[in-house]
Amino acid sequence: QKEVEQNSGPLSVPEGAIASLNCTYSDRGSQSFFWYRQYSGKSPELIMSIYSNGDKEDGRFTAQLNKASQYVSLLIRDSQPSDSATYLCAVMLNSGNTPLVFGKGTRLSVIA
């Protein structure tokens, strides 16, 4: 059973702080990792993908992957109230014919 675990939150951070969102996965063969942002009542929006160990930065977002620890995280620098949303971690084996498995998401609240 492939599982993706996230703390459901809510995670509250003050405006301007760094928000750190964490995700662990059970299948050691997983190769592709994604972070989606979902505003209340909206559909998931892709914000980051990462495939190899280490950090990947895109603007205020940094994804970090550690395959040995089966751990992926998302850092949001200079958090803004508009970042308040649920962040979904998604993991896939790289065969391409296996489903993308989503965590339940972490709700982030950025307090102005």
Added chain:
Amino acid sequence: EAGVAQSPRYKIIEKRQSVAFWCNPISGHATLYWYQQILGQGPKLLIQFQNNGVVDDSQLPKDRFSAERLKGVDSTLKIQPAKLEDSAVYLCASSLSSLHEQYFGPGTRLTVT
């Protein structure tokens, strides 16, 4: 570039009725997915198409759910008969291939009463 289109956006039906959802993927995307998202959960894959062939439908409740993508472009998902537990948001997503990032449509919120 136009995104994934879905209709209707909202649907309310009574249990045992039938309902159909439509999805048009991003142009050129060969892979199309239908997900079910229950409140407070992550999306769960129901079915994955590669062009007009089914790649994975292992989590599709086939006694009541069906889906097709006859011409390899748009797709329909049908539920017949609906149950109360089918109340959820049904999301369509597409990707260039099964190895690429998936992009979601706005979803259809289904309420079964």
